Amino acid sequence: MRQLTFIEPRRLEWWDVPAPRLAADTDAIVRPLAVARCDLDLYIATGFVSTYPGPFAFGHETVGEVVEAGDAAGVSPGDRVVVPFQLSCGRCATCRKGWTNACEAYPFAAAYGLAPTSGRDFGGALSDLIHVPFADHMLVPLPPGVDPVVAASLSDNIADGWRAVGPQLAERPGATVLVIGGLAQSVGLYAAGAAVALGAGRVLYLDDDAGRRDRARAMGAEAEPLALAEGRQPDQPFDIVAEAAGTEAALGFAIRSCAPNGVLTSMAIHLGALTAVPLTRAYYKGITFHTGRVQSRPIFPQALDCIACGRFHPQDVTHRVATFADAADLMTDPGPKLIFRCEAAD
Structure with missing residues (x-):
């Protein structure tokens, strides 16, 4: 064959x-x-x-x-x-x-x-x-x-995006969801689409790629540029955060964006030998952080x-x-x- x-x-x-x-x-x-x-x-x-x-x-x-x-x-x-x-x-x-x-x-x-x-x-x-x-x-x-x-x-990839929002929304119906897109490009989009389908209170998709933002909007999410290079700060805290960007800066932004006692799932493979994580901020917020293969x-x-x-x-x-x-x-x-x-x- x-x-x-x-x-x-x-x-x-x-x-x-x-x-x-x-x-x-x-x-x-x-x-x-x-x-x-x-x-x-x-x-x-x-x-x-x-x-x-x-x-x-x-x-x-x-x-x-x-x-x-x-x-x-x-x-x-x-x-x-x-x-x-x-x-x-x-x-x-x-x-x-x-x-x-x-x-x-x-x-x-x-x-x-x-x-x-x-x-x-x-x-x-x-x-x-x-x-x-x-x-x-x-x-x-x-x-x-x-x-x-x-x-x-x-x-x-669909399962990977789903696991970042599905179980969390089952425990917190109507919660707000932030998805940070990038390296794991389809995974982040699937997470946004799943969050919309599951009735999240608000779904915001951030990505510097305009084409992916358009796809997120087609699935019913709000979409804006991520713009971390311009020093963007979180607009509001989110109950559920899904990080698919695969960069240290994006992971730090995800932690800053997570609400107290929120849930953050990193779906991207962080390819560097070491990735700095602002654990002090995560500690005081009481964030639950998931990473790993689906x-x-x-x-x-x-x-x-x-x-x-x-x-x-x-x-x-x-x-x-x-x-x-x-x-x-x-x-x-x-x-x-x-x-x-x-x-x-x-």
């Missing part, structure tokens, strides 16, 4: 590799229908993030169709499903706590399309077929009427339900839809969300 393989920055190739096979009765083989480019994928492909040496299978955000399933897989051929990007068994003590990003059955940080994170290649979403172990736990049915292209990023599998079904009921519109973040055949050439295309549709799905 064909597999898109990352070789080095700005060089991806289609390789012919052996097709996956069922290895257990809980396994499934899935044919990708739509694959979204993760924000991290863009930075790996351009070389901005240099800690991912090739070669390895590429792509990890996907909606697909089951083509083969074991007797205990919980799915059947023809089922359309969302495939989590992180591998997890759903059975170990860690998974039962909802910490599927560190499943005990796999090397730490095991994921599709990101072999260097765990030291083992599990295949990539930009392939003809994907092997899914523990499919009875991993795979989530795509509701009828939901376009695979709309839901393609659920595996990672727990994809427990989170994205909540976002999927919100898409299916028509309140959440992740398609407003997508700047381009192309075919699998274009993936090697377009992976460095700038923009917040690029989605590849399998030609055979048309």
